[in-house]
Amino acid sequence: xxxxxxxxxxxxxxxxxxxxxxxxxxxxxxxxxxxxxxxxxxxxxxxxxxxxxxxxxxxxxxxxxxxxxxxxxxxxxxxxxxxxxxxxxxxxxxxxxxxxxxxxxxxxxxxxxxxxxxxxxxxxxxxxxxxxxxxxxxxxxxxxxxxxxxxxxxxxxxxxxxxxxxxxxxxxxxxxxxxxxxxxxxxxxxxxxxxxxxxxxxxxx
Amino acid sequence: xxxxxxxxxxxxxxxxxxxxxxxxxxxxxxxxxxxxxxxxxxxxxxxxxxxxxxxxxxxxxxxxxxxxxxxxxxxxxxxxxxxxxxxxxxxxxxxxxxxxxxxxxxxxxxxxxxxxxxxxxxxxxxxxxxxx
Numbered sequence: 453x454x455x456x457x458x459x460x461x462x463x464x465x466x467x468x469x470x471x472x473x474x475x476x477x478x479x480x481x482x483x484x485x486x487x488x489x490x491x492x493x494x495x496x497x498x499x500x501x502x503x504x505x506x507x508x509x510x511x512x513x514x515x516x517x518x519x520x521x522x523x524x525x526x527x528x529x530x531x532x533x534x535x536x537x538x539x540x541x542x543x544x545x546x547x548x549x550x551x552x553x554x555x556x557x558x559x560x561x562x563x564x565x566x567x568x569x570x571x572x573x574x575x576x577x578x579x580x581x582x583x584x585x586x587x588x589x590x591x592x593x594x595x596x597x598x599x600x601x602x603x604x605x606x607x608x609x610x611x612x613x614x615x616x617x618x619x620x621x622x623x624x625x626x627x628x629x630x631x632x633x634x635x636x637x638x639x640x641x642x643x644x645x646x647x648x649x650x651x652x653x654x655x656x657x
Numbered sequence: 658x659x660x661x662x663x664x665x666x667x668x669x670x671x672x673x674x675x676x677x678x679x680x681x682x683x684x685x686x687x688x689x690x691x692x693x694x695x696x697x698x699x700x701x702x703x704x705x706x707x708x709x710x711x712x713x714x715x716x717x718x719x720x721x722x723x724x725x726x727x728x729x730x731x732x733x734x735x736x737x738x739x740x741x742x743x744x745x746x747x748x749x750x751x752x753x754x755x756x757x758x759x760x761x762x763x764x765x766x767x768x769x770x771x772x773x774x775x776x777x778x779x780x781x782x783x784x785x786x787x788x789x
Binding site for chain 2: 484543562564590599601604629
């Protein structure tokens with residue numbers, strides 16, 4: 453059944469040869485070790501984050517009145533809600549660790565050099581995207597530590613002369629951290645950043 | 658395609674994929690184990706009027722957060738904007754700025770000491786921030 457489906461698509465797109473040549477038969481350095489897995493592990497953690505994140509999207513409501521209570525519901529009442537949220541949380545922590553280890557590995561081995569400069573540059577953007585995921589996700593439970601830690605973060609650009617206050621206002625969606633901040637952090641976290649991740653990942657592999 | 662394999666190159670499949678699969682399995686088991694051992698809790702609901710709350714960011718934002726407290730307010734633009742921005746730009750231009758064709762870390766003293774110094778400082782400020 454699956455074989456037939458592959459057959460049909462292969463006749464139309466001829467991807468089998470490409471897949472074999474570009475993925476399976478892709479040459480790798482002769483002495484690979486486990487540190488080469490850091491990038492793959494990062495990608496795996498991203499997949500776990502996407503799966504658990506989408507699951508929580510079914511129950512989380514991104515408004516000032518509902519964010520906290522829906523997170524409370526996911527955490528304590530929803531069957532399997534706690535492990536799903538915990539896997540999201542711990543995968544996120546580990547993803548930061550493995551992105552950093554992956555970058556350090558690539559740096560130490562000099563693997564960012566010609567002809568792979570572009571892989572490094574897209575990787576730096578992916579690193580920034582990962583941090584942005586962490587920053588925006590931290591606010592979503594809308595509890596005390598989320599609110600006040602994010603407040604420190606969004607006020608940081610304010611110290612920049614001239615454009616600083618405007619940048620802070622842009623992040624918050626107003627003069628203070630509130631309903632609009634939650635909405636835009638939610639939109640950035642679940643829609644904007646995943647799209648940019650896919651775009652930069654396509655250029656990174 | 659077949660003659661390609663005769664050269665005995667190391668190929669993604671099966672050489673690397675096997676290692677990757679094992680690493681993936683270990684990580685998934687570890688994440689699930691940690692998640693079951695340390696279940697999630699919730700804090701108190703956000704209260705914008707209660708500014709007495711002492712915020713702590715995630716550990717990976719601790720370094721700039723710590724420096725923000727160290728620098729006096731007239732220089733706070735250094736940890737808040739200049740530092741992170743400079744790090745980002747440094748990383749972006751790294752492959753173009755580093756013209757040294759050597760790959761081995763021992764033959765790249767400048768690059769290795771710059772990166773090593775940066776990493777050590779980041780770890781230092783992170784630890785100081787967590788202890789503070």
